[in-house]
Amino acid sequence: MLTVIQANSQAVPAADRGLAYGDGLFETIRMSGQKALLRQHHLRRMASDAARLGIPADVDDLDRELTRAARRLGPPDDNHSWILKLILTRGNGGRGYRPPQNPEPHLIASSATLPPLPGPEGVVARCSSFPLTVNPKLAGIKTLNRLQQVMASREFTGAEWELIMKDGADHLVEGTRTNLIARLGDCWVTPPASSVAVAGVMRQYVMERLVLAGETVLERPLPADLAAREDLRGFYLLNSVFGVVAVRSFEGADLPVDGTLATICGPIETLE
């Protein structure tokens, strides 16, 4: 049973384990009126990651609360784009870190306006100096433990749209708020799900679309010297709010911008 908290009008109990320990996860969902883009992808990810954390949240409960939140927070205009954020925490209680035996989760719903969207000409990205460390047992889960991304984001200067985080082996792992995919020769290469802090729903969607289109997708580490690779045909940032964002400049080097991926995926407004 979920206790729902309306973040736009209500406060959160100070005893919430989401605040105390980051004991929970969240989804940031692009909305078009009452409609959630990539709805099933978001719900499936949320339910399966909650299960990994041992937070009891039925996909049907989440589905129902998503509909309610959309109705309550969304504009009547069907074409108006906005952001719905759902935070799921393990609720209150427990003895220190040790969770209660029967947690009563909180679902905290809030709305935000859509940020400016980059155009098809692409964006500027560079590497963050803040390293990314991923616990293998938490890999891919969009938990509330996001201090690494916060610290990396402090390096934004205004000149770049995204900062890419590297692991200890100097591989490109992900952006502060995006997953990565590169077109190298005839293959699409994205860092393995087991290596990323957040396995985004847009990453999942793009991989599905590429496979459906008969393309070859490899989950492999991306080298830091990507821009120097002669077979590089495109480098993209993936995020369920922004869709597919081409990188036109990385670490000061101009990159080829290819519309293939955007064509295969279709306009973000149409994603079911």
Added chain:
Amino acid sequence: MLTVIQANSQAVPAADRGLAYGDGLFETIRMSGQKALLRQHHLRRMASDAARLGIPADVDDLDRELTRAARRLGPPDDNHSWILKLILTRGNGGRGYRPPQNPEPHLIASSATLPPLPGPEGVVARCSSFPLTVNPKLAGIKTLNRLQQVMASREFTGAEWELIMKDGADHLVEGTRTNLIARLGDCWVTPPASSVAVAGVMRQYVMERLVLAGETVLERPLPADLAAREDLRGFYLLNSVFGVVAVRSFEGADLPVDGTLATICGPIETLE
């Protein structure tokens, strides 16, 4: 300027970055009436770790608010022991992960009762199967990103007092809520500050006392087969609420319990 929130009577704004991203840190302080044990250690750690995260919190502000919280939440009886928890977050605002330029931190104060304390005969510990991964740039900071400790704590069966977390190299790094120190031959060995998720104030205090007593303290990795080491003279868990806790059984093996460390450190009730 700190905005103080009384967690026992007030709620926390849903927009607090502590909830959204674990963007903050905390201290759990053992109190005796209005007196905070290891007061200066806690205040210094809190201020220096806030600085590492870029959260503006002056040590004088923290000192004043600690006094106020103790007065407000503490019992009039000078000998009564209780726990004061202070959460410091970066406050509200910012664009996603990116913090606001001039954050207005929140300090969230709450009280709790003292848990049962283990006796000098020692406790039972074993290893957690949940690995510990520490970002080198966040090592030692008691941040609000504590999901690894929560997940490890789900393995408590009731048979053990503490679960010890190992890193990818199979070293013993720390307990879910304690730091480690072992007496090996004539040396005291504790995992390096650069390797631990939380560098506790009790760890700091114990190292200072050992050095003052002319003992040799080494910051070195602790091997997982510690119990099998012939030169093991004692294994201890350190925590500012519990003090020095001897381990009498680790991974099913009986360990020697030696009172030297407790003697050098003195009773926890007297720690300034």
